Amino acid sequence: MRTLVVVCPGFTVDGSxxxxxxxxxxxxxAAVESFTPRVEVLRAGVCAFxxxxxxxxxxxxxxxxxxxxxxVDEVLGTGAQPxxxxxxxxxxxxxxxxxxxxxxxxxxxxxxxxxxPVCTLGTSDLPDILRRLxxxxxxxxxxxxxxxxxxxxxxxxxxAHRLARGLDERPLAARTPPPDLTVAAxxxxxxxxxxxxxxxxxxxxxxxxELLVGQGLMATRVSIQFETEHGESLSRLWRHDxxxxxxxxxxxxxxxxxxxxxxxxxxGREREAQCQxGREREAQGPTSGVTLLRLVPDxxxxxxGRQGGxxxxxxxxxxxxxxxxxRVQGMLSPEAVVTAVEAGGxxxxxxxxxFPWGDTPPAxxxxxxxxxxxxxxxxxxxVYADRLPAEVVERGGAVVNxxxxxHATSAPARLSIAGxxxxxxxxxxxxxxxxxxxxxxxxxxxxxxxxxxxxxGAAHLLVVEHGRWSVEATYD
Amino acid sequence: MVAALLDAIDIIVIWPPSHLRATDVRRLTARxxxxxxxxxxxxxxxxWPVPVDVTLCASKVEWQGIGQGHGRLEARSIExxxxxxxxxxxxxxxxxxxxxxxxxxxxxxxxxRARIHPDHSLTGA
Numbered sequence: 001m002r003t004l005v006v007v008c009p010g011f012t013v014d015g016s017x018x019x020x021x022x023x024x025x026x027x028x029x030a031a032v033e034s035f036t037p038r039v040e041v042l043r044a045g046v047c048a049f050x051x052x053x054x055x056x057x058x059x060x061x062x063x064x065x066x067x068x069x070x071x072v073d074e075v076l077g078t079g080a081q082p083x084x085x086x087x088x089x090x091x092x093x094x095x096x097x098x099x100x101x102x103x104x105x106x107x108x109x110x111x112x113x114x115x116x117p118v119c120t121l122g123t124s125d126l127p128d129i130l131r132r133l134x135x136x137x138x139x140x141x142x143x144x145x146x147x148x149x150x151x152x153x154x155x156x157x158x159x160a161h162r163l164a165r166g167l168d169e170r171p172l173a174a175r176t177p178p179p180d181l182t183v184a185a186x187x188x189x190x191x192x193x194x195x196x197x198x199x200x201x202x203x204x205x206x207x208x209x210e211l212l213v214g215q216g217l218m219a220t221r222v223s224i225q226f227e228t229e230h231g232e233s234l235s236r237l238w239r240h241d242x243x244x245x246x247x248x249x250x251x252x253x254x255x256x257x258x259x260x261x262x263x264x265x266x267x268g269r270e271r272e273a274q275c276q277x278g279r280e281r282e283a284q285g286p287t288s289g290v291t292l293l294r295l296v297p298d299x300x301x302x303x304x305g306r307q308g309g310x311x312x313x314x315x316x317x318x319x320x321x322x323x324x325x326x327r328v329q330g331m332l333s334p335e336a337v338v339t340a341v342e343a344g345g346x347x348x349x350x351x352x353x354x355f356p357w358g359d360t361p362p363a364x365x366x367x368x369x370x371x372x373x374x375x376x377x378x379x380x381x382x383v384y385a386d387r388l389p390a391e392v393v394e395r396g397g398a399v400v401n402x403x404x405x406x407h408a409t410s411a412p413a414r415l416s417i418a419g420x421x422x423x424x425x426x427x428x429x430x431x432x433x434x435x436x437x438x439x440x441x442x443x444x445x446x447x448x449x450x451x452x453x454x455x456x457g458a459a460h461l462l463v464v465e466h467g468r469w470s471v472e473a474t475y476d
Numbered sequence: 477m478v479a480a481l482l483d484a485i486d487i488i489v490i491w492p493p494s495h496l497r498a499t500d501v502r503r504l505t506a507r508x509x510x511x512x513x514x515x516x517x518x519x520x521x522x523x524w525p526v527p528v529d530v531t532l533c534a535s536k537v538e539w540q541g542i543g544q545g546h547g548r549l550e551a552r553s554i555e556x557x558x559x560x561x562x563x564x565x566x567x568x569x570x571x572x573x574x575x576x577x578x579x580x581x582x583x584x585x586x587x588x589r590a591r592i593h594p595d596h597s598l599t600g601a
Contacts, residue, residue, distance in 0.1 A: 429549070
């Protein structure tokens, strides 16, 4: 199959971050896709497509290769190394042609490959064996009878033999451009009644559902976007692992709208709360009718159907709870409903990680890390966002401190939190020194921690930093 | 919002705001009772305008495992007093170890004492 390969040598593929390389390569793929919709990305920096259709349209392989090279170089910009384009029969031959910047005429691929050394075959140890057997070029390999190569070298050998003869290991698996699944309704005249809008949302959701079902897909995350006459807009992501049905989607449009309208005349307290959470954009509700409602499926997967769990698994109760939580998210904001998971860290506050309900939990393996210096269990129940200032004195009344070697200057006897009255210390443990990030002066912290139990039964986690005492957490 | 949550979630812990009307609270508790949900109110004494079904009080906290400059906080024993009205009118006391009693296996007697009887829901609702 006639194949065109584009090689951009500027993309260093060190394998350290394949995602980053793929992202950087995306504009090039998009540029190549302007010639043909079926482009296969072989690896970051290299992509290929079958030329049969496009080269007829653009007037031959040479003309097509020239245009592709021009277009890709435009995308890469002036500073980058220019790309190389090659056309030949088969992907392997086309890649070698791209290295030479050549367009190999149809049927000439085997002849083009013949003088190349066998080491172009790849990184396996086959080229090494071939060379020691006296087979130095691809032409030598291609001249051997295929059954003998298969018998001596097995499947690897026969696929190398096919490549050397200018054939393909396999046909190109081109990527299919994703279908556009966005549905939108422009409302003229603008609608300012929630009931009327809910009606529009229902028909729009049905339309989207039909579109998805037609492709055997389901949407697990949908972005609902409103725009008003005065240019205000509100967009929010809604997620449901079981797929959002038309009815569920229409319901979520309604919740989002209700939440937005509820902000149009907020009381002072609500407005204050919103300003604190930094959502001024949504803080004022719409001032005019809605002109555009758009549903954009953000995450789409194959519709596999759902089966309720027989023992455990997802039950009706879970689903009901999920619905209610989504509704509360609509009333407040997605960030207002959080799930807490255990995380790793030295400070008690770092041990809990909160993320909006319904989002995928932030991936981290920090929990498994050893974290030397962390506080042993049981963990304190109350962790103060801002540490409370405290004072700890010895029996004589002098402030207790910690020496540079991590020893206490004296035994603590009394504690006062945030200027309140003094309480006697019944038991204490510490100091446990914590010296973090000493290699960076900007974030270096030296502190010592204590566990203290007062005579009234309260237990605190105290911290001394630069001679100042504070309460980090309370065990209650 | 709590009303919406009561529809689907079985145990809800709330920290009530200071300006609660008794009628609102009665509506909430009625809804919770209908759904079989439990409303746990933190610091109910001062802020909750209607009497609650069961009040749980923790007292006599004693920490174990920590000494004068050695050891660490390991576990605490607390006494929980459950009192209220209706079926819970008789006051019940239980000694609990949190998280577990150190250096000893829990024997059956302390297990019995530590169990909260399932008939008694915690508070409100």
